[in-house]
Amino acid sequence: MSNPNKAPTGIAGFDEITGGGLPRGRTTLLVGGPGSGKTILALQFLVHGVRECNEPGIFVAFEETSKRIVANARGFGWDLAKLQKKKLFFLNAQPMPDLVQSGNFDLGGMLAALEAQVKAMKARRIVLDALDIILSLLPDATAKRREIYRLHEWLLAHNLTGLITAKAGGDEMASFNEHSFSFMQFMVDCAVILNHLVVLGISQRNLRVQKYRGTSFDENEAAFLIGQHGIEVPISRALRRVDAKATKERVSSGVERLDTMLGGGYYRAATVLITGFSGTAKTTLSGAFAEAACKRGERTLFVSFDSDAAEMIRNLASVGIRLDRYVKNGCLRMVSARSITGSAESYLVRIKMLATEHAARCVAIDPISTWSKSGSDLSAQSVAERLIDWSKAEGVTLVCTRLLDEMSSQPDGSPLQISTIADTWIHLNYLMQAGERNRGLSIIKSRGTAHSNQVRELILSDGGVTLADTYTAGGEVLMGTLRWEKESAERLAHEGTEVAGKLKRVRLDAEEAELQVRVKSLQVELEAKQVEKALLAHTKESRKGELTRDRTRMGKLRGADAAIPEHIGRTP
Amino acid sequence: MSRRAQFKFRLYVAGDTQNSANAVANLTALCRARLPDRYNIEIVNVFREPQRALAEGIFITPTLVKVLPSPTRRIVGTLSQMEPVLHTLGLNSVST
Numbered sequence: 077m078s079n080p081n082k083a084p085t086g087i088a089g090f091d092e093i094t095g096g097g098l099p100r101g102r103t104t105l106l107v108g109g110p111g112s113g114k115t116i117l118a119l120q121f122l123v124h125g126v127r128e129c130n131e132p133g134i135f136v137a138f139e140e141t142s143k144r145i146v147a148n149a150r151g152f153g154w155d156l157a158k159l160q161k162k163k164l165f166f167l168n169a170q171p172m173p174d175l176v177q178s179g180n181f182d183l184g185g186m187l188a189a190l191e192a193q194v195k196a197m198k199a200r201r202i203v204l205d206a207l208d209i210i211l212s213l214l215p216d217a218t219a220k221r222r223e224i225y226r227l228h229e230w231l232l233a234h235n236l237t238g239l240i241t242a243k244a245g246g247d248e249m250a251s252f253n254e255h256s257f258s259f260m261q262f263m264v265d266c267a268v269i270l271n272h273l274v275v276l277g278i279s280q281r282n283l284r285v286q287k288y289r290g291t292s293f294d295e296n297e298a299a300f301l302i303g304q305h306g307i308e309v310p311i312s313r314a315l316r317r318v319d320a321k322a323t324k325e326r327v328s329s330g331v332e333r334l335d336t337m338l339g340g341g342y343y344r345a346a347t348v349l350i351t352g353f354s355g356t357a358k359t360t361l362s363g364a365f366a367e368a369a370c371k372r373g374e375r376t377l378f379v380s381f382d383s384d385a386a387e388m389i390r391n392l393a394s395v396g397i398r399l400d401r402y403v404k405n406g407c408l409r410m411v412s413a414r415s416i417t418g419s420a421e422s423y424l425v426r427i428k429m430l431a432t433e434h435a436a437r438c439v440a441i442d443p444i445s446t447w448s449k450s451g452s453d454l455s456a457q458s459v460a461e462r463l464i465d466w467s468k469a470e471g472v473t474l475v476c477t478r479l480l481d482e483m484s485s486q487p488d489g490s491p492l493q494i495s496t497i498a499d500t501w502i503h504l505n506y507l508m509q510a511g512e513r514n515r516g517l518s519i520i521k522s523r524g525t526a527h528s529n530q531v532r533e534l535i536l537s538d539g540g541v542t543l544a545d546t547y548t549a550g551g552e553v554l555m556g557t558l559r560w561e562k563e564s565a566e567r568l569a570h571e572g573t574e575v576a577g578k579l580k581r582v583r584l585d586a587e588e589a590e591l592q593v594r595v596k597s598l599q600v601e602l603e604a605k606q607v608e609k610a611l612l613a614h615t616k617e618s619r620k621g622e623l624t625r626d627r628t629r630m631g632k633l634r635g636a637d638a639a640i641p642e643h644i645g646r647t648p
Numbered sequence: 649m650s651r652r653a654q655f656k657f658r659l660y661v662a663g664d665t666q667n668s669a670n671a672v673a674n675l676t677a678l679c680r681a682r683l684p685d686r687y688n689i690e691i692v693n694v695f696r697e698p699q700r701a702l703a704e705g706i707f708i709t710p711t712l713v714k715v716l717p718s719p720t721r722r723i724v725g726t727l728s729q730m731e732p733v734l735h736t737l738g739l740n741s742v743s744t
Contacts, residue, residue, distance in 0.1 A: 169707045172722060176736045179670070179726030184662025185694045186707035192698030210707070213724075 081291075083131070083201065083237040086124025087117070089309025093285055093294040099265045102289075103231050103238040107257070108270030113281060113302055114241040116152070117270070118203040119145065120306045121239055123154050126163040131200035131237075134165045134193060136186070139206035142166030152306045165193055171213060183210065183223050187230045194234055201237045208242040221259050228263050240264070265289040271297070280421065283309065299421040299459075308425050310462060327372075327438070327473055330364025330397075333543035334502075337519060337528040342473060342500055346523075347464045350477040352504030356515055357534055357541070358477035361502070362440040363392040363399065364541050365475045369438035370402035377436040378410045379427055381446040385410035396540035409434045413446075420459040428466060437472060444476040464497055499523045504534065507555050514555035517543060533559060655679070655687040655737075656716035662709035663695045667726050671710035674727040682739055 082096030091097050098104045098121065108114050122133035137145060145166065146156045156164060169186060193199065204227070214220045231238040244257050261267050267286040284297045300309040326341035329348075335341040342348050348365075350358045359382070369376045378399075380388055388410060389399050402408035411430055413423065423446075431439055444460060467474040476498075500522040506513045515534040519527045532543040533555045544559065554562050659675055661668035672691060679687040694701040694709060704713070714721040714737055721736050 167702070167707075168705060171708075174722075176721070176723040176732050177725050178723055178730075178733045179674070179728030180667050181708045181710060181725040182662065182665070182667055183708060184665060184668070185660055185701050185709035185711065188662060188694035188698045188709075189702040189707065190698075192702065213708070 083121075084124060084129065085117070085121045086128060087120060087300075087307050087309050089298065089300065090117075090283070090307070093298055093309065094266070094288060095291055095293060098237055098239060099288070099291075100237050101232070101235045102265035103228055103240060103263075104266040104268065105260050105264040106239055106241045106268045106270065107244040107261075108241075109272060110243060112270040112272040113300070113307055114243075114270060115140065115145065115148075115205055116302060117307050118205055118239050118241050119149055119154070120152075122164060122201055122203055123149070123156070123159065125201045125237075126159050129200075132163040132165075132197045133201035133203065134167060134190065134197075134199045136167045136169050136190070136202070136204045137206075138169050138171070138204070138209040141170060142168050152304070154306070162197065165197060165199070167193070169210070171210065175213070177213065177215075180215070180219065181213075182219075183227060187227070191230075191234070194236065199236065202231065202239070204238065204240045206243065207240050208244070211242075224260050224263065261286070301422050301425055303422075303425060303429075308429075310421065310425055310428070310459075323471075327374075328365075328368040329361070330366070330368035331361070331541045331543060333532065334361075334517070337530075337532065337543070338500065338522055339525045339527060342475075343524065345468055345471045345473055346499035347467060347497070348473075348475045348500045348502065349498035350475065350502045350504065351480055352477070353480050353506065356504035356506060357536060358479070358504060359388070359442050360392065360395055360397065360536060360541060361504075362442050362475050362477055363388070363395075363397045366408060366438065366440050367392075367397045367399060367402070369473075370399070370407045373407065374437040375435050376402070376408045376438040376440070377427075377431050377434050378408060378440045378442070379413050379430070380410070380442050381413045381444075382442060384412045388412075394538060395536045396538055409436070424459045424463055427463070431470075431472065439467065439472050439474050441474070441476040443479045445478040445480075461497060500525070507531075509555060510558050512556040512558075516555065652686065653717045655683050655714065656690075657687065658690045658692060658713040658715055660692045660694055660701060660704070660706045660709055660711045660713070663693055665709075668710050670726040670728065671712070675712060678727065678730070678733065682734075 079096035081100050082091075082094065082098065083100045084091050084097035106114050106117060119135065122135055125131035125133050135142070135145070140148075146160075149156045160166065167190070190202070194202070207227075211220050211223065214223060227240075240260070242257065242260070264287075266288045269284050269286050271282040271284070273280045273282070281300050281302070282297045283300050285293045285295065298309055300307055302308075323344045325344040326335075326338075327344050328335050328341045329338065342365075350361050352358045359380075362378070366376050366378050378388070383391070385403075389403065392399055399408055399410070403410055409430065413426070427439070427441065430436075441463075444463075464474065466472075501520040503518050503520050505516045505518070507516045515536075516531045517534045518531045519529070530545075532545065535542050535544055657675065657679075659671060661671060675689060679689065692700055694706065701707075708724045710724070710726065712723045712727060712733075714723075723733055723736055727733050
């Protein structure tokens with residue numbers, strides 16, 4: 077960034093637009109309407125020269141007295157009185173109000189006086205503030221042109237890096253006519269135009285480098301603002317854009333199931349957009365992300381446009397996200413941006429400044445949609461884009477939420493169309509079913525990641541944030557009580573089958589036992605039968621013997637009658 | 649007696665540039681015509697004495713400063729238009 081041909085202004089963004097600063101040893105014209113910040117920019121250029129570049133400077137004040145300028149500069153923390161001793165010289169060159177003119181005159185006297193001063197303090201930079209005032213005294217265009225030419229020659233001859241400011245453009249072309257203005261633009265090596273617009277009641281400042289001889293520069297209008305330390309020009313994109321190092325590193329979203337859905341979490345340095353209606357737990361998800369980051373020991377910045385830091389901590393604690401300890405140990409910085417009013421541009425600058433100050437690796441902004449309310453949609457969008465560019469270049473993982481209008485059902489109907497440039501887009505929604513509102517989470521896109529396409533139910537409890545599987549039935553996703561019912565039904569069904577199985581087993585056991593018993597009894601029966609059979613055989617045998625014996629006996633009896641009575645007497 | 653007051657002028661010029669030379673000539677002519685024998689002109693060349701110009705706050709050349717009689721008055725330019733010059737110096741009444 078140290079180009080020998082450029083004189084840095086110390087305004088980082090401006091030096092980047094111009095590739096290092098103003099042309100050294102040449103003249104720059106700075107034009108803008110009243111209150112557009114010309115004097116501040118010029119003064120900043122001088123102060124930076126004195127403080128950082130060892131280049132003494134002279135400020136020629138044609139409009140405001142040096143006293144007032146010094147007083148105003150104190151507001152930006154520039155102690156000019158200290159610098160004034162040797163390195164910074166103020167020349168009060170306001171024309172007296174009672175000045176009488178008669179005939180032609182020129183600026184020879186001023187240049188002579190300045191010449192002496194330049195030599196005495198070895199000045200390298202010079203600002204001629206509100207040159208239009210002095211030029212307006214000159215009678216005609218020729219005289220103006222001649223004096224501009226004289227001044228320019230003088231600056232070149234002394235190898236001074238000159239900055240001439242003049243009122244022009246805007247509504248007031250009053251004192252500085254078109255003619256000499258265009259002549260000056262033609263003559264100088266660099267011309268910068270400052271613009272101050274009010275769009276929908278929001279102030280917006282822009283600057284544009286109109287020409288810069290012999291160097292490339294960012295030709296687009298760049299927004300800037302007048303901040304606590306003077307002019308701040310947010311880093312321009314075109315020149316700064318380094319292809320962000322694409323990393324495969326994942327960082328946790330703070331919700332385990334969500335990490336799984338995303339295939340391991342967000343990518344490091346990715347931009348995550350969480351959209352949803354009011355109350356869909358956008359803040360909770362950003363809070364979970366912040367907590368996870370702090371748990372890993374990464375410095376985190378949480379910017380809330382909705383509520384105070386204390387409120388946020390309390391509210392998030394109710395869902396098991398405890399941020400207070402990280403605020404205490406300095407890992408987490410909570411910023412309530414409700415108090416900041418201003419353009420989207422000023423938000424961007426503040427956020428970047430805070431993040432840089434805090435050396436944050438993770439940043440959550442809740443919600444970013446506030447921006448589209450302030451100022452024009454166009455600028456809000458460009459600011460959002462630059463925020464994303466910046467976070468990528470810095471390797472900052474960015475989670476921003478966006479509130480959706482209840483009325484619009486389109487998830488991306490709002491003008492702030494950052495969803496196209498965000499890497500991961502998570503959409504939260506309410507699902508109305510069976511008299512309940514349940515939160516649904518779906519991943520609409522996630523670049524470079526296989527991700528689940530399912531809608532999950534987001535459940536908040538004092539134990540934290542969890543995602544539940546949802547059931548689909550008849551093409552509809554079931555959540556809340558319906559999901560619970562379905563879950564219980566399944567559980568019951570499962571239990572039922574188990575019991576049935578057990579029952580069957582018992583019955584089979586019983587049957588088996590019965591059969592065994594039957595087998596045994598049959599065996600016993602069989603034995604009985606066999607016994608019986610044996611008995612039968614035996615009886616038959618003995619009867620046969622008896623019969624034989626009887627017959628023998630009868631024969632015997634027939635032989636001897638005497639034996640008959642005995643036999644008769646024995647048988648009834 | 650006040651009509652006879654001495655006039656003291658200081659004329660800041662940028663070397664011998666055209667405007668400065670014209671101013672010197674115009675002032676001298678005016679003094680000779682209107683203030684014979686009661687004027688004093690000091691010519692300050694800002695190229696040679698820039699510190700004086702700086703101290704006096706002279707940025708436009710030529711600049712005529714009427715030091716005396718008070719009040720101090722300044723007129724810038726070649727003094728070619730007599731009307732505003734005479735008026736500023738309070739010499740209108742002298743002529744009539």
